[in-house]
Amino acid sequence: MQRDAYASIVRYRNLHKTPLRILQMNGAVFHENVSSSFFRGYHARRIALMTHTAGQDPRLPRLSKDIIVTNYETLRRIHQPHFMYRLLPLHCADAETFAAMQSICASPGSPFTLEDRVDAQSLNFRMSKMCAGRDKVCDFFKEYTSPEELNAPTATRELPVTSVMFQGLLVHRGVASLTTPEGKSKGTAESPSSLSSTLASGSNGGTPAAPAAAAVAHSGPHDPHKAESCTADASADAVKHVTRPTVAFVTTHNTLNEKVLLNRHLMTSFFESPVCIPFYAGAPIALSVRFMQNRMHFMAVKSICAAKMDTVEGVRLRAHLLNMASKYNFYVYEKVGEGEYAYATAAGAAGVGQ
Incomplete structure (x- = not known):
């Protein structure tokens, strides 16, 4: 410079x-x-x-x-x-996305570090009209297409989602470490509390742990980062901690509402469906992250909703939107300061932005 x-x-x-x-x-x-x-x-x-x-x-x-x-x-x-x-x-769309990814990496129990950032540009594409495989794409979004558009030809039909756009991507390759009773670890510096049971469960493509399991490890209702430990030998003096290969997809939004959540859900569903595979024929990174067993989806928003947070309506709307995000297995981070994001909870409405 x-x-x-x-x-x-x-x-x-x-x-x-x-x-x-x-x-x-x-x-x-x-x-x-x-x-x-x-x-x-x-x-x-x-x-x-x-x-x-x-x-x-x-x-x-x-x-x-x-x-x-x-x-x-x-x-x-x-x-x-x-x-x-x-x-x-940068390895992401902009500085706001970088700040959100930094907060995700700094969250308690997060397996990610800033070194796990991967440029997400190879994942992004637009589904233009008359593109290859347009019939299959229209069939996939048929349930969410208006009756008027269903009568239009598939080549020119307006779809509810016209692109796959991720602003950030975190890829954790998986780590195994050995921790002694004195707390000294071999291999990595991660402690038992820094490992996520959400990632360890990973049996259905990165679906978060159940709320009951989450409550044991964290006060948040659906916090993505939970504690996990597994004993390799009951008679041994050491405990082995394992994190599986995990990928996190990050999108940024100005505000959160039902339309934004639905569009993000449709984009995620399409991205993880077999219909999307031909679009990534020449992108090996995109294909590798699609088939990772543990997949997490994060939404970084500047504000949860437009309503005032000090009103009953605002609190209810905030809780509704966060519950909807939890239903879709999305983890929401909201902006709380200049270059700083925090995990969004319904109870944290009063403390944000003050």
Whole structure:
């Protein structure tokens, strides 16, 4: 990014700049005078600027967690002279999706890390009119197509879902670790509480654990991350913890309503159906994640609903939408701050956005 610094000096001599220490993607640390134009360059190059507390003096004040810096105004608001930052490849649609994926990875019990990000562009396509296999696609959506459209030819029929679009993708390859009674693990650093029984159950394509099982491990009604441990030998002093290969599909939305949930459900059902396989003939990554046994679907929303959360109607609508998402096996994360998302619960309505 040195070229951008020199260009900004020549073109904008009076432009406000902020000196930063930035860990580059090649491992080098540069001191750069960052301006607002840098963020346009980050966006064009699909790069994210993120705080890097691990590179700071631990005795000095720091943020509670690393966050994505999406614009120059946010940088000026949070920056302190001793802060350090790092550049990361986006591997997703935008910075908002990156922030949602970061919150998913940081959730208690999540098997995912930011290194599990995979570019989801190979999964996305549009079902244009008169495309190959249009008859089978129309038959799949027949139940959700209006009677007027059913009378139209399949080549030009309007479908309830016209594309498969995922903004983010997390692929966890599976880990096995050995934990001793003293809490020291061999192989990985994951503890028993960081493993998910949702992923261990995985007998029907990533369907979440039952609410009764969820209540044992977590206070949330349908939290995706649960505790799991399995004893390899009853007489042994060690416990083996296993996480299976798991994939998470992430979509982002401005708000949550019944139409958004239904469209997301139809898109997911079509993506997992045999009708969709021919569309991924030349995409090996897409085919591999489709056939993973444990599949989880996340929805990141900026707000749960348009109604006011301090009213009875708003609370009921929020609970209804979250129950509907649970019925479809979707995990909803809502935006609670700049670059920060949290798992949405009906009880958490009053605390969001305040």
